[in-house]
Amino acid sequence: MAVVKESLIDALREHFGFDSFKGNQEIIIKSILAGKDTFVIMPTGGGKSLCYQLPALMSPGCALIVSPLIALMKNQVDLVRSYSSKDNVAHFLNSTLSKAQIKKVRTDLLSGKTKMLYVAPETLTKQENLDFFRELEISFIAVDEAHCISEWGHDFRPEYRRLKEMIEQINDQLPIIALTATATPKVQSDIVKNLGLRDPEIYLSSFNRSNLYYEIRPKRKKEQTIREIVKFIHLHKGKSGIIYTLNRKTTEELADMLVANNIKAVAYHAGLDAGTRAQRQDMFLHEDVDVIVATIAFGMGIDKPDVRFVIHYNIPKSLENYYQETGRAGRDGLEGICVCFYSYKDVQKLEHLMRDKPLSEREMGAQLINETVAYAESSACRRKVILHYFGEKYEESQCNNACDNCRNPKEKIEVKNRVVVVLKAIQSLEERFGTEYVVNIITGKVNPQITTYQHNQLEVFGQGKEFDAHFWNSLIRQMMLEDLIEKDIEEYGLLKLTEKGHSFLKEPYSIMVSLNHQFEEDGGEDEEV
Numbered sequence: 001m002a003v004v005k006e007s008l009i010d011a012l013r014e015h016f017g018f019d020s021f022k023g024n025q026e027i028i029i030k031s032i033l034a035g036k037d038t039f040v041i042m043p044t045g046g047g048k049s050l051c052y053q054l055p056a057l058m059s060p061g062c063a064l065i066v067s068p069l070i071a072l073m074k075n076q077v078d079l080v081r082s083y084s085s086k087d088n089v090a091h092f093l094n095s096t097l098s099k100a101q102i103k104k105v106r107t108d109l110l111s112g113k114t115k116m117l118y119v120a121p122e123t124l125t126k127q128e129n130l131d132f133f134r135e136l137e138i139s140f141i142a143v144d145e146a147h148c149i150s151e152w153g154h155d156f157r158p159e160y161r162r163l164k165e166m167i168e169q170i171n172d173q174l175p176i177i178a179l180t181a182t183a184t185p186k187v188q189s190d191i192v193k194n195l196g197l198r199d200p201e202i203y204l205s206s207f208n209r210s211n212l213y214y215e216i217r218p219k220r221k222k223e224q225t226i227r228e229i230v231k232f233i234h235l236h237k238g239k240s241g242i243i244y245t246l247n248r249k250t251t252e253e254l255a256d257m258l259v260a261n262n263i264k265a266v267a268y269h270a271g272l273d274a275g276t277r278a279q280r281q282d283m284f285l286h287e288d289v290d291v292i293v294a295t296i297a298f299g300m301g302i303d304k305p306d307v308r309f310v311i312h313y314n315i316p317k318s319l320e321n322y323y324q325e326t327g328r329a330g331r332d333g334l335e336g337i338c339v340c341f342y343s344y345k346d347v348q349k350l351e352h353l354m355r356d357k358p359l360s361e362r363e364m365g366a367q368l369i370n371e372t373v374a375y376a377e378s379s380a381c382r383r384k385v386i387l388h389y390f391g392e393k394y395e396e397s398q399c400n401n402a403c404d405n406c407r408n409p410k411e412k413i414e415v416k417n418r419v420v421v422v423l424k425a426i427q428s429l430e431e432r433f434g435t436e437y438v439v440n441i442i443t444g445k446v447n448p449q450i451t452t453y454q455h456n457q458l459e460v461f462g463q464g465k466e467f468d469a470h471f472w473n474s475l476i477r478q479m480m481l482e483d484l485i486e487k488d489i490e491e492y493g494l495l496k497l498t499e500k501g502h503s504f505l506k507e508p509y510s511i512m513v514s515l516n517h518q519f520e521e522d523g524g525e526d527e528e529v
């Protein structure tokens with residue numbers, strides 16, 4: 001790449017009119033201009049686009065930007081054009097263009113006027129495009145939303161897996177810049193591996209959103225939960241908020257209930273026609289309604305800076321999803337309240353939704369759900385759990401009471417002896433039974449199967465009958481979080497001891513947990529999946 005003469009800050013002013021760089025932008029841009037493979041991990045709103053846009057404008061040739069959403073490509077290009085006086089500085093190439101439009105794009109590319117070309121992964125699967133790009137001067141390839149390459153990401157796109165081989169066909173020396181807002185350590189290593197990044201410079205920004213308040217509330221019966229939501233919204237009257245639910249029908253029901261309670265609300269889900277969806281999204285953006293009740297179909301690319309609360313009526317299917325969805329609150333840096341209603345029944349619903357998926361997907365899904373359960377049931381600082389999930393170290397003291405657990409620490413109890421009971425029960429059942437059966441044994445409940453197997457003769461039978469099944473279910477979940485036991489997914493959720501569980505049995509130690517029977521109550525019973 002050619003030597004850059006003008007200073008970066010001058011270029012920033014000239015092209016974008018900004019006076020200073022945000023976060024890691026400058027050092028990232030230097031790395032890109034030096035022709036290095038670069039990996040940018042930055043939360044939404046951090047200013048990722050500029051990281052490749054500025055070097056693209058400063059480098060000879062045109063940068064190719066791979067972007068997964070055709071619908072957003074036009075907006076991105078319009079935005080770039082709005083900073084420039086020349087419309088041909090940026091183009092997009094995807095299946096929505098007519099033959100004449102494609103011809104115009106190609107002419108501009110060949111003339112050297114275009115500095116950024118946004119492409120869908122599909123565009124790169126077409127040989128004629130690859131042949132065309134091979135003849136062009138390309139400055140670098142930017143892969144936006146790079147987490148789409150990983151099955152562990154929240155938005156897996158199989159076409160992303162073929163990017164590396166397609167890029168190599170254009171020119172195997174091109175620097176590659178990967179960008180994402182969502183990289184857990186697992187996703188990160190998938191990205192580096194699948195894009196074949198060569199000794200990349202990795203820039204990881206903090207994911208902490210210090211202006212967001214996180215809270216988990218036990219989900220109770222439907223009417224009660226809705227009453228709580230109505231009360232919450234009345235307390236934040238006139239403020240914008242999003243409520244996420246698992247299914248379409250609930251969005252409608254909930255929106256109706258809110259309207260009946262004098263709250264300006266609409267439902268939003270993928271089952272509505274495109275016109276209605278666009279209309280409702282506009283109503284929300286223009287504040288004709290305060291609250292939008294939506295499935296996760298809502299939110300991608302929505303940039304309303306003053307969303308003041310995000311409520312989850314159902315627990316999301318991964319912590320990553322939760323982070324993204326709550327991340328839509330407080331984009332302007334001001335207050336954002338994130339409340340998630342949690343009941344273990346909703347977890348079972350999520351598990352149920354995966355029942356027909358292939359084993360590998362079920363395994364992955366189950367692990368992601370477990371991490372969400374760990375978050376919901378944890379008594380630790382919510383922020384700490386979230387940031388830990390993103391591989392970031394964080395001390396609870398930094399939270400400033402901006403989560404429910406820091407504000408109202410939960411009471412903990414000693415469970416050493418009871419943990420021993422559970423471990424012994426699982427062991428004497430030879431690790432061949434699931435939670436429900438184990439709990440029946442501990443609480444001394446007889447049923448035909450137990451009688452047939454003569455498990456009522458076991459020493460542990462009825463050893464925990466002073467507590468009810470809710471207690472033991474909750475303890476078993478906590479023990480999974482503590483890595484003392486695990487569920488065997490391949491064999492229908494049979495409970496097994498981990499290595500840590502075995503050593504605990506040999507030498508039990510004090511173990512304090514906060515129990516969450518409250519999450520066992522009626523929450524979500526009356527909602528279908």
Ligand code: ADP
Pocket residue numbers: 018019020021022025042043044045046047048049050
């Ligand atoms: P991301 O893609 O990481 O979500 P964007 O690229 O959309 O973030 O940038 C978020 C916002 O920050 C945009 O409105 C953008 O114009 C603004 N922005 C980016 N860089 C700067 C900067 N150096 N100074 C001021 N504003 C910036």
Ligand code: ZN
Pocket residue numbers: 380381382383384396399400401402403404405406407
């Ligand atoms: Zn906290």
